[in-house]
Amino acid sequence: MNLAHLKVAxxxxxxxxxxxxxxxxxxxxxxxxxxxxxxxxxLPPVNESPDVKATYSTxxxxxxxxxxxxxxxxxxxxxxxxxxxxxxTNANDIQATSPAKLREIFGADAAMYITVKQxxxxxxxxxxxxxxxxxxxxxx
Numbered sequence: 041m042n043l044a045h046l047k048v049a050x051x052x053x054x055x056x057x058x059x060x061x062x063x064x065x066x067x068x069x070x071x072x073x074x075x076x077x078x079x080x081x082x083l084p085p086v087n088e089s090p091d092v093k094a095t096y097s098t099x100x101x102x103x104x105x106x107x108x109x110x111x112x113x114x115x116x117x118x119x120x121x122x123x124x125x126x127x128x129t130n131a132n133d134i135q136a137t138s139p140a141k142l143r144e145i146f147g148a149d150a151a152m153y154i155t156v157k158q159x160x161x162x163x164x165x166x167x168x169x170x171x172x173x174x175x176x177x178x179x180x
Contacts, residue, residue, distance in 0.1 A: 075180045079112040081148035084131040086155045094159035150180040
């Protein structure tokens with residue numbers, strides 16, 4: 041009886057060990073590499089979360105990794121002020137602007153469309169969990 045339990049345990053361990061060797065799914069970056077954007081216009085994020093701070097918090101934080109990766113990212117203040125001066129203050133309206141018009145105004149090689157799905161902290165008794173879920177699409 042103990043030998044049977046040992047065989048089952050070893051079999052389960054082997055299956056668990058081998059399932060850890062599965063390769064992760066690959067992402068096709070060929071279209072991105074072909075377009076070779078050098079400058080990126082980050083558009084104000086559309087906020088689908090209940091937190092009102094999500095838009096500008098995400099907007100200000102997303103540019104740093106892009107700039108550190110070697111891309112010229114148009115300054116957030118410049119982009120925001122340009123849209124405000126032209127009467128566009130809502131992120132949905134800004135993201136509805138055609139890519140050709142954005143290229144004409146800003147001259148960027150690509151535009152990043154961001155949507156904030158979840159943003160904020162939830163508290164349960166004595167613990168808290170901060171969740172930020174963002175989707176992004178780069179359009180050239």
